[in-house]
Amino acid sequence: MCGHPRLRGGTSGDSLRCCTERLSFRRSGYLVQGAESMPRRESPLQKYSQYSRHDLTARLFVHYYYPADFLYRDYNRVKRALAAQKNRTPWRASQERCYLGLWLAALFTVIEGYKVLKIKSEPIDSLLRSKYLDSLRHFRHGTFHYQKHPRKHTQFFMDEEGMPSDDRLEWAEQLHLAFANFESEYRIELTVQNTLAAWRAKRAD
Numbered sequence: 001m002c003g004h005p006r007l008r009g010g011t012s013g014d015s016l017r018c019c020t021e022r023l024s025f026r027r028s029g030y031l032v033q034g035a036e037s038m039p040r041r042e043s044p045l046q047k048y049s050q051y052s053r054h055d056l057t058a059r060l061f062v063h064y065y066y067p068a069d070f071l072y073r074d075y076n077r078v079k080r081a082l083a084a085q086k087n088r089t090p091w092r093a094s095q096e097r098c099y100l101g102l103w104l105a106a107l108f109t110v111i112e113g114y115k116v117l118k119i120k121s122e123p124i125d126s127l128l129r130s131k132y133l134d135s136l137r138h139f140r141h142g143t144f145h146y147q148k149h150p151r152k153h154t155q156f157f158m159d160e161e162g163m164p165s166d167d168r169l170e171w172a173e174q175l176h177l178a179f180a181n182f183e184s185e186y187r188i189e190l191t192v193q194n195t196l197a198a199w200r201a202k203r204a205d
Helices: 012-020 044-048 056-086 092-114 122-127 132-144 151-157 165-205
Strands: 023-026 029-032
Touching: 012 132, 056 092, 056 165, 092 122, 092 132, 092 165, 132 151, 132 165, 151 165
Parallel strands: none
Antiparallel strands: 023 029
8 A cells, every 4th residue: 555564565455355354334333343352342323323313423423433443443453463473474464554544544534524513622623733634634535546656655654854753643543542532421421411301201291
């Protein structure tokens, strides 16, 4: 996909296969398969099924944040597996490239929805004021729009002097964590509000 060590080598077919074999969609929601060592999460579509049709923030989580989170979890799972190996195998390296690139691109879509809905969260807003935001936008365009040159990918892993750097990647991980914290708080608040509303409606009857 690009010249960065995490995104170099392998074939596009390898990347496609490693993604499609790990992610499946069921009517009950998104499901990560074959990740027994990862914490199990209740299906997000089940969790928000009664809210997401009428609550656009819940819909942002269900249809955009959760898929990004699944990709981020798989990226970290493969990264840990690579760290435990003495030598990087082409298959594992291809998986890491796949999940890293798609996670970063999906994260920017979450940001777009957050801005369109005019949601406010200071931890997220402070990170979105970073100069790295435009770099992530270019990375997303480079992922989902064919490019003759990988510069839109490689720029994300370089500093202003063109030297290899993980600064932008670390910022993206901090941003993902900020969205995770916001989602957890919002889900609890929304559940409490709807539970109370249902209880009051029942009492009124």
